[in-house]
Amino acid sequence: MLHEKLDSIYDSVLRRNPGEIEFHQAVREVLESIGPVLGKHPEYAESKIIERICEPERQIIFRVPWEDDQGEVHINRGFRVEFNSALGPYKGGLRFHPSVYLGIVKFLGFEQIFKNGLTGLPIGGGKGGSDFDPKGRSQREIMRFCQSFMTELYRHIGEYTDVPAGDIGVGQREVGYLFGQYKRITNRYESAVITGKGLSYGGAQVRTEATGYGCAFFVDEMLKARGTSFDGKRVVVSGSGNVAVYTIEKVQQLGGTVIACSDSSGYVVDEKGINLDLLKQVKQVEHLRMDAYAKRHGGNVSFVAGRSIWELPCEVAMPSATQNEITGKDAEALVRGGCIAIGEGANMPTTPEGIRVFQEAGVAFGPGKAANAGGVATSALEMQQNASRDSWTFEFSERRLQEIMKDIHGRCLKTADEYGMPGNYAAGANIDGFKRVADAMLSLGLI
Numbered sequence: 001m002l003h004e005k006l007d008s009i010y011d012s013v014l015r016r017n018p019g020e021i022e023f024h025q026a027v028r029e030v031l032e033s034i035g036p037v038l039g040k041h042p043e044y045a046e047s048k049i050i051e052r053i054c055e056p057e058r059q060i061i062f063r064v065p066w067e068d069d070q071g072e073v074h075i076n077r078g079f080r081v082e083f084n085s086a087l088g089p090y091k092g093g094l095r096f097h098p099s100v101y102l103g104i105v106k107f108l109g110f111e112q113i114f115k116n117g118l119t120g121l122p123i124g125g126g127k128g129g130s131d132f133d134p135k136g137r138s139q140r141e142i143m144r145f146c147q148s149f150m151t152e153l154y155r156h157i158g159e160y161t162d163v164p165a166g167d168i169g170v171g172q173r174e175v176g177y178l179f180g181q182y183k184r185i186t187n188r189y190e191s192a193v194i195t196g197k198g199l200s201y202g203g204a205q206v207r208t209e210a211t212g213y214g215c216a217f218f219v220d221e222m223l224k225a226r227g228t229s230f231d232g233k234r235v236v237v238s239g240s241g242n243v244a245v246y247t248i249e250k251v252q253q254l255g256g257t258v259i260a261c262s263d264s265s266g267y268v269v270d271e272k273g274i275n276l277d278l279l280k281q282v283k284q285v286e287h288l289r290m291d292a293y294a295k296r297h298g299g300n301v302s303f304v305a306g307r308s309i310w311e312l313p314c315e316v317a318m319p320s321a322t323q324n325e326i327t328g329k330d331a332e333a334l335v336r337g338g339c340i341a342i343g344e345g346a347n348m349p350t351t352p353e354g355i356r357v358f359q360e361a362g363v364a365f366g367p368g369k370a371a372n373a374g375g376v377a378t379s380a381l382e383m384q385q386n387a388s389r390d391s392w393t394f395e396f397s398e399r400r401l402q403e404i405m406k407d408i409h410g411r412c413l414k415t416a417d418e419y420g421m422p423g424n425y426a427a428g429a430n431i432d433g434f435k436r437v438a439d440a441m442l443s444l445g446l447i
C-alpha cells in the first residue's frame with residue numbers, strides 16, 4: 001500500500017515535469033528511502049506532505065541579455081527555483097554552466113531542501129543559475145553578465161526571502177559582482193542577501209574552504225566509525241574547482257594521499273600526492289586545463305585524457321565535479337580496486353546503479369546531502385555573522401564546521417539504525433532531512 005502510494009506520487013512527478021530527468025532521479029532517490037517513515041507517521045501522507053514537497057513553491061525563469069567585448073548581444077536564460085521555505089528563507093547556490101536547464105535547477109533545489117534540513121540550521125531550499133558559459137569569457141564580460149542576471153533576480157531575493165550563493169561557475173568573483181549590482185539597484189547594504197562574499201565586504205572565514213573541508217571531515221567520521229582513518233590511504237578526488245581543491249587540502253592535512261584529480265579534459269596522476277600549490281596556481285590563478293599541471297610539475301606525473309578517473313585503484317573516492325559522474329561500471333571498478341569509502345562532494349555524482357553497487361559491497365557511502373552540507377552550513381554561519389555585524393576567526397569557524405559535520409554524521413547513522421537500515425547513510429540523510437521539513441510543514445498549516 002505504501003509503495004503504491006509512493007509509486008503514484010512518482011508517476012505524478014514524471015507527468016508534471018516532463019523531460020526533467022535529473023529532477024526525476026533526485027525525487028526517486030528520496031522516495032525510495034522514506035517508505036518506513038510513512039509507516040510510522042501516517043499524518044504525513046494524510047496531509048500530502050510529499051506531494052507538496054515535490055512541487056516548488058515558486059519557479060522563476062527570466063531573460064538575461066548582455067553584450068560581449070565586441071559589442072555583440074547575447075541572450076541567456078536565468079532560473080531561480082524557490083523550492084521550500086518551511087525551515088527558513090530559500091537557500092542554495094547559483095550555477096553558471098551551458099548544461100543548465102529547469103530540470104538541473106530543480107534537482108539541485110530539491111536536494112537542497114533535505115540537505116539544509118539536515119544541517120539543523122534555519123534555512124529553506126532553493127537553487128538557481130543560467131545556461132551562460134563562463135569558459136573563455138573576459139572578466140568584464142563576466143561582470144556584465146552577472147549585473148544583467150541580478151537586474152532581474154534582485155526583486156525575488158532578500159535576507160528574509162531567498163539567499164543565493166555560488167556553485168559550478170560561480171565563485172567569489174561572481175558573488176562580488178552579483179552583490180555589487182544588488183546593492184546598487186536597491187541602495188541597501190544588505191549583507192546577508194548572498195553568501196560566499198569576499199572577506200572585505202561581509203564574507204565569512206572558511207566559507208571558501210567549507211564544502212571541501214566539510215566533506216573531508218565527514219569521511220573522516222565514516223572511517224573512524226569503521227575503526228580506521230585517512231592516515232596512509234590512497235584517495236582520488238574528481239574535479240579541480242572549489243570543492244575539489246579544499247577537499248584535497250583537508251585530506252592531506254588528515255594524513256591521506258590524494259593521488260589524482262581532474263577536469264572535464266582528463267585527469268592527472270601524481271603518486272606522491274597532488275602538489276596543492278601547483279594545482280592552485282594552474283587552476284585558480286591561471287585558469288588552465290589539467291594537462292598544464294603535468295607539464296609544469298617536472299616530476300613523474302601523467303595526464304590522461306578521455307578516460308574515467310574512477311579506473312584508478314584507491315581506498316577513498318571523493319567525487320567533487322558534477323552529477324552522475326560515477327556510473328555503475330565506475331563503481332564496480334572502484335570496489336575491485338579496494339575502495340572502502342565514498343564522500344560525495346558534488347551533488348548527486350553517483351548514479352542509482354553506482355549507489356547500489358557501493359551498498360551491496362558494504363562500502364561506506366556518504367551521500368552529497370550529508371557529506372557536502374558543510375558549504376551551505378557555513379553560508380548560514382555567514383548570515384549569522386552578517387546579522388550580528390560580527391566576524392569570527394578562522395579557527396573558531398572551522399571548529400564550528402567540524403562540529404556540524406560530526407553532528408550530521410552521527411544523526412545519519414542514528415536515523416538509519418532507528419529505521420532498520422544500519423550503516424545506510426543515504427537513507428539516514430534522506431529520512432532525517434525529510435522529517436525536519438515535514439514536521440515544520442505540518443506545524444505551519446496548509447502551505
Ligand SMILES: NC(=O)C1=CN([C@@H]2O[C@H](COP(=O)(O)OP(=O)(O)OC[C@H]3O[C@@H](n4cnc5c(N)ncnc54)[C@H](O)[C@@H]3O)[C@@H](O)[C@H]2O)C=CC1
Binds near residue numbers: 242262323346
Ligand atoms: N561550491 C559549493 O559550495 C558547493 C558545491 N557543491 C557541488 O560540488 C560540485 C563542484 O562545484 P564547485 O567546485 O563549486 O564548482 P567549480 O566550478 O569551482 O568546479 C567544478 C569542477 O568540476 C569540473 N568538471 C565539470 N564537469 C566535469 C566533468 N564532466 N568531468 C570532470 N570534471 C568536471 C570542472 O573542471 C571544475 O574543476 C558541484 O556538483 C556542486 O553542485 C555542493 C555543495 C556546495
Ligand SMILES: O=C(O)CCC(=O)C(=O)O
Binds near residue numbers: 091163165372376
Ligand atoms: O552556500 C550555499 O548557500 C549554497 C551551497 C550549495 O549550493 C549546495 O549546497 O549545493
